[in-house]
Amino acid sequence: MSSVYIADIYPGEEKAIDEPVASLLSQLQDLFDGSPLWLILQSDILDKDANNLDWLSDDLFDQFLNKSSQISSKNPALLLIDSPGGYSRVAYRISRLFNRRAGFIAIIPRYAKSASTLLSLGSEYIYMGKDAELGPLDAQLPDVDREGIISALDEVHALEQLNNNALSICIDTLNQLLEATRKKTEFVLPHALEYSANFVRPLLENVDAVHYTQMARVLRVAEDYAIRLLILGQKHSFDNARAIARFLVQRYAEHEFAIDYREADGLNLKVKMASPKLSEIFTELIPYLNGGINLVGQFTKKEEPQNNNKISNTKKAKKTAKTPKKPSKTVRSKT
Template identity: 30%
Template sequence: MKAVTGSATENESVKNDGKELPSLTSAVLSDIDRIEGSKKIYDLSLAEDLIDLLKKEDNSRVKKEVSRHIEKLISACDEARDHKVVLLYDPNNSITRWHAERIYKAIQEPVDGKDLILILRSPGGNVEPAFLISKICIRCKNGKFKVVVPAEAKSAATLLSLGADEIHMGGMSELGPIDPQIDGLPVLSIPHALEKIAYLANKYPKSSSMFAEYLSKALNLKIIGYYDRVTESAAQYAQLLLRRKKDSSGKPIADIAAKFTTHYKDHRFVIDVDDAKDILGEDVVKENSSLYFLGANIVSFLNSLELAVFLHKNGMKISYVGNECEFYLEEN
C-alpha cells in the first residue's frame, strides 16, 4: 500500500484516479503515515517506539534509525544544522587509537566554511590518542573547532577539549584534571605517597630504617622516574594544544596547563563551567549555548538508548563515535 500523507477527518473522503474511496479516520491515516513501504517509521523520541525498534528489528536497522534520529536533532539546531557534527560518546571505555581512527574517518573530508563540532562524553583514557583526535579536528576544520560537553569529559577527554576554539558547557558539564593513570592509579599519587612516607619518617625517626627497608624492596626507581615523565608529557601535550588559541584569560600557557595537570588533588575532581571559564576565559568557554542544549539532548537520547539496549539486547552496551553507532558486550 502506498502511504497517504496529510490528515483527514471522519467526514472527509479520499479520491484515487478520480474515484471516491471510503473515508478514512484520522487514526487510520496516522497508522498509514507511519508505514514506509513495508517498513515502519520509528519516532525515537517516543519510548514505546524505541523499545519496539529494539525488539523487532536487527542491529543494522537499529543503528540506521539511531543515526537518523541524531541527524534529526542536529537539523533542528540553527547553530549546528549547516556544519559538520560528529560524536565521541563512549562513557564505558577509555579513549584509544580506535576512537581516533573513527573520528578521522568521519571528518577527513573538510567542507568549506564549515565549523567542526564534536559532542563529547568520555571518562578519559590515553593522552596520546586524545591529543591526536584534537589535532585531527584542528587540521580538518574549515571554520571553528567546537567541543560540546553536555556531561563528563574527564582526564584525557579534557585534554582533547583544550584544542577547541570554543568549549560549550552548562550546568551538567564536567571537565577534570589531566592526570594520567597507570594500573588504575593516578600517576601523581606516587610522588605524593613518597612525600607522605618522608614526612612520617621525619616525624617518627625511630621508624626511618623500617620505611627505608620497605621502600628498597617495594619501589623500582626507574618506574618512579617514568611516572614523572608521564606527568610532564601530559603538561606538554596541554601546552601544545593551548598555544594556538587566543589567550582571553591573560594567563601564561604554562600556568594554564599546570592548572589542569598538577593543581587538583583528586583525579575525579569536577571542573565545572565556572571553573573552566576562570581558567580558560569566556572567549573559549561558552555557557548554556544552543550547542550545549543540542549536546544535552543527544546525550540524553543515547543514555536512554544504552539502558534500553542493555535491557533488550542481552546486556549489550553502546558507543557512538564519529557518525556510527556500535553495540558490544563487555569482556569479563
C-alpha cells in the first residue's frame, strides 16, 4: 500500500493528485498546523470532464453541500482559492457552509476574482501572495441581443450620467440666461429647465425602466451578499461592511481591475501578506495553476495499491489556448 492525496469532489477519490502538487499542498497544510484543507482550484482552460465544477456553479455548491458533514465544527478550515468566479449566490452559500461550522481562512496564491472574491469575504481573514489579486463585485450578465457580456454597473451608471448631464446643462443654461438677460432667476429658470429637458429627452425615451430596475437589483444583490459575509466572517460593523461592499460593487472602472494586497488592505479588508515560507510554496505552485489545474474538495490522504493511476491535469507546461465554454465566470445572479 502507498499513500496518495486526493481532492474528494473533483477529480474525486479514484484519481490521485500528482505528487509535486500534492507535496506543495501538504506543506501548505503543515504551515497551519494540519488544519483541514479544502480546495477550489479552477482553471479557466477548458476541462470537458469537469462537469461544471470548474467554476462557482450550482452543481459545485451541491457537491460541497454533500460533503458538509466533513467540514470541521472545531477548527477553522483552510480554503485555498484560485478561481475566475461564477454565481454570486453560490459564492455566498459556500461561504456560509463554512461560517456555520468553525469558519475558514481564505488563502489566495494567484487570484480569486469576481464571485470568488465574494466567497473570500466570508473568511476570518485572507492570506494573499505578493502578486495575488481580488476583483470588483460589479455583476456581469449575458446579453442575448448583443451576443456578449454586459456590465450591470455600466447600465446603471449610464442613466445616472444622463441625469448628471441634464443637471449640468440646466445650470450652465441658467447662468448664461441670467448674464444675458439680467432678469431674476424665477423668470429664466423655466427656460433653462425646458432646454435641458429637450436636450436629454431623446436619450431618456430609449431607456427601458424595467431593465434599469433589473440591473440595479442585480448590483444590490452582490452588495447585500458582501455586507452579510463581511459581518459574519470578518466581523466588520454594519457601517464598515456596507462601505467596503459599495466600493467593491460600484467604484472600480472595469470588472478586471486587479485588487492587490495593498489595495485590499486600504479597503479595510482583513488581509495578511503570505509569510516567506508560504510565499515559497506559492511560487512553486503558481506554474501548475497557470498550466491548468482543477482540484475541488477536501485535500485528503488515501491509502491504495502501488499501481495507482495519478491525475494528469496538473501541467507545468505552457498554457493552451482558452476556449469559451459558458457565460463569463463573474458575479452573476440568475433569478
